[in-house]
Amino acid sequence: MSPRIGVVTFPGSQDDQDALRAVALVGAGPVPLWHRDPELHDVDAVILPGGFSYGDYLRAGAIARFSPVMESVIAGARDGLPVLGICNGFQVLCESHLLPGALIRNGGMLFINRDERLRVESDRTAWTRDYAVGQEIVIPIKNGEGRYTADERTLDQLEAEGRVIARYLDNPNGSARDIAGIANAAGNVVGLMPHPEHAVEALTGPYPGPATDGLPFFTSILKQLVAA
Amino acid sequence: MARVVVDVMLKPEILDPQGQAVQRALPRLGFDGIVDVRQGKRFEIELDGPADEAALAKAREMAEKLLANTVIEEFTVAFDPALTGAATTGTAATTPLTAVHGAAADSASSDSASSDSASSDSASADAMADSMRLAGAEQGSD
Numbered sequence: 001m002s003p004r005i006g007v008v009t010f011p012g013s014q015d016d017q018d019a020l021r022a023v024a025l026v027g028a029g030p031v032p033l034w035h036r037d038p039e040l041h042d043v044d045a046v047i048l049p050g051g052f053s054y055g056d057y058l059r060a061g062a063i064a065r066f067s068p069v070m071e072s073v074i075a076g077a078r079d080g081l082p083v084l085g086i087c088n089g090f091q092v093l094c095e096s097h098l099l100p101g102a103l104i105r106n107g108g109m110l111f112i113n114r115d116e117r118l119r120v121e122s123d124r125t126a127w128t129r130d131y132a133v134g135q136e137i138v139i140p141i142k143n144g145e146g147r148y149t150a151d152e153r154t155l156d157q158l159e160a161e162g163r164v165i166a167r168y169l170d171n172p173n174g175s176a177r178d179i180a181g182i183a184n185a186a187g188n189v190v191g192l193m194p195h196p197e198h199a200v201e202a203l204t205g206p207y208p209g210p211a212t213d214g215l216p217f218f219t220s221i222l223k224q225l226v227a228a
Numbered sequence: 229m230a231r232v233v234v235d236v237m238l239k240p241e242i243l244d245p246q247g248q249a250v251q252r253a254l255p256r257l258g259f260d261g262i263v264d265v266r267q268g269k270r271f272e273i274e275l276d277g278p279a280d281e282a283a284l285a286k287a288r289e290m291a292e293k294l295l296a297n298t299v300i301e302e303f304t305v306a307f308d309p310a311l312t313g314a315a316t317t318g319t320a321a322t323t324p325l326t327a328v329h330g331a332a333a334d335s336a337s338s339d340s341a342s343s344d345s346a347s348s349d350s351a352s353a354d355a356m357a358d359s360m361r362l363a364g365a366e367q368g369s370d
Contacts, residue, residue, distance in 0.1 A: 058295070059297055062294065062297065094299075095297065102297055102299045102300045104242065104243075105245050105246060107245055108245065109245045109246070109249055149242060174243070
């Protein structure tokens, strides 16, 4: 039986269907999860998708963090459950304190929607094993509050422990140290502002390409779960 | 009934692009001499029960848990004198503030005099709010 990967739908999630589709494309079993249901339905990993959960009221991710499903996701993540937070999902992970720092309004105030060049910085997380360190990839971003920030001590610690997983080559929003994504110390929880689920097929991925640079996020987790 | 006001602001070291946008817009409307603008959030929370230290402590817990993200924001907690002060006049309004002073580590004690004078005469609600915020406000920790 193929590994089951859950994708949470919050009110205001937008990319849950794309994430489910990406999961199916690599041959894993997509499992829709519902924000009000604390049951994780025996999934082997969880994706928190992009969008505007609870309308981004108060702060992006602040209300979602206290939803029933997140209590189970937080408990699972602390026990090693692989969790990938994409965009709004990254914001939820920071609000949950599963990842350090915060994502605040982009410098320049603009909502930015474009294909972004990134450099992969770690192949040691559950979600990035299929990349090579230093590999340059193209993944779309679309956010208004994507500027990663943390105090200097936290940033130094992330760097020292190899927990920056991807950096922008052309920093779009003023993110500290060009950070596009980070991992927790154990490497099972990863947060990423760009959207790998939008770069998995030639037809809908970045044009003129490379169009499928996001696929390794999904093949990485699949291989890890199959090997486990 | 007590109304607690929680003000949430980005920490000074965090860039505030919204405040900057407002700052750039004001001179275009003819306002000069603007040095800095920062934008925050204000919550007005009505609680049943008296305006006492327990009510402030409850609001502080709400702020730490949900209203503010203390990674990037700081907050102040104070009673709204428009409700709390007007209904109880003088003594009851100042008593909880004294209690706040006792609990606050960093509050400026020299400001407490202005709180007393503001509540003893018929100062406007705005002036009272300002002085009481100075006197009673507590800074959110880290």
